[in-house]
Amino acid sequence: xxxxxxxxxxxxxxxxxxxxVNPYRxxxxxxxxxxxxxxxYLLSPLLLLPLSRSASRGCLLLGGCYLATTVAAFxxxxxxxxxxxxxxxxxKKTEQNHGSEYVQTHVRAASWLTGMAMGYxxxxxxxxxxxxxxxxxxxxxxxxxxxxxxxxxxxxxxPFQSLQYSYxxxxxxxxxxxxxxxxxxxxxxxxxLCVCGRGGIVRDFLSWKGFQPLGTLSYGVYLSHMGLQAxxxxxxxxxxxxxxxxxxxxVLSDLLxxxxxxxxxxxxxxxxxxxxxxxxxxxNTGSRTTAVVAVEKHPETINMExxxxxx
Numbered sequence: 001x002x003x004x005x006x007x008x009x010x011x012x013x014x015x016x017x018x019x020x021v022n023p024y025r026x027x028x029x030x031x032x033x034x035x036x037x038x039x040x041y042l043l044s045p046l047l048l049l050p051l052s053r054s055a056s057r058g059c060l061l062l063g064g065c066y067l068a069t070t071v072a073a074f075x076x077x078x079x080x081x082x083x084x085x086x087x088x089x090x091x092k093k094t095e096q097n098h099g100s101e102y103v104q105t106h107v108r109a110a111s112w113l114t115g116m117a118m119g120y121x122x123x124x125x126x127x128x129x130x131x132x133x134x135x136x137x138x139x140x141x142x143x144x145x146x147x148x149x150x151x152x153x154x155x156x157x158x159p160f161q162s163l164q165y166s167y168x169x170x171x172x173x174x175x176x177x178x179x180x181x182x183x184x185x186x187x188x189x190x191x192x193l194c195v196c197g198r199g200g201i202v203r204d205f206l207s208w209k210g211f212q213p214l215g216t217l218s219y220g221v222y223l224s225h226m227g228l229q230a231x232x233x234x235x236x237x238x239x240x241x242x243x244x245x246x247x248x249x250x251v252l253s254d255l256l257x258x259x260x261x262x263x264x265x266x267x268x269x270x271x272x273x274x275x276x277x278x279x280x281x282x283x284n285t286g287s288r289t290t291a292v293v294a295v296e297k298h299p300e301t302i303n304m305e306x307x308x309x310x311x
Contacts, residue, residue, distance in 0.1 A: 149186030220262025
């Protein structure tokens, strides 16, 4: 099935429209995010230009868009009768949820808009236009609120997964519309606290330099992880018991294999094409870099060449 989807719909991924054109038959399922992100990137000047000219009008427009996409998510889930909960289940409804609720930009833009608003606030702080001093008492309250929002957004899915739960159009639609918004607001609050000097040990952890190489591999992990998981599931010939051992061994093996695949992807695709792009945009960069390295490593060679030229 996935092979036929790739044969028929490969072009939708290249044009970044796979989340709207044949979303039920996407070639690489996780690339819906690339399409949504590119679409929002192309639309971002419509918000950034008003923000740069008038902060109040720009924020009003940003808030209006945030409200509109949240209402759209609620209305979409309500009218289509989409149940809240995990998008990957054994029920046929999973396919409809993924194609109409999970991947389309107009119902998923709220978290992105939250990030844009937080980016604008951080830019204003760094430019000195906005001074935000948070006392210890207020920071403690904000920390509790931010963590509570993130935890609530994650674990609020539990009641909808219960076999005893009965579908409620309003409750399910409301959860679909707001639970991601709540998580993004909580995460933004943590970022703001870290930037304002109230991050404590969390800021030290997030600033760890070991995340830099892992960040380089993150895109490769993103592209490869679902394929590796699908291969692992396809090899099973009987159900595995659901216990902590199988859970942790599965998670750790997925992480290890995905990062190994990401190393191969980075060395064979990302790094070479990045270097080619550097040469195309600035052909002199490579030669200058080579010359600088040669001088730093072998300065005596340069002196010998100068003596030869003088003779």
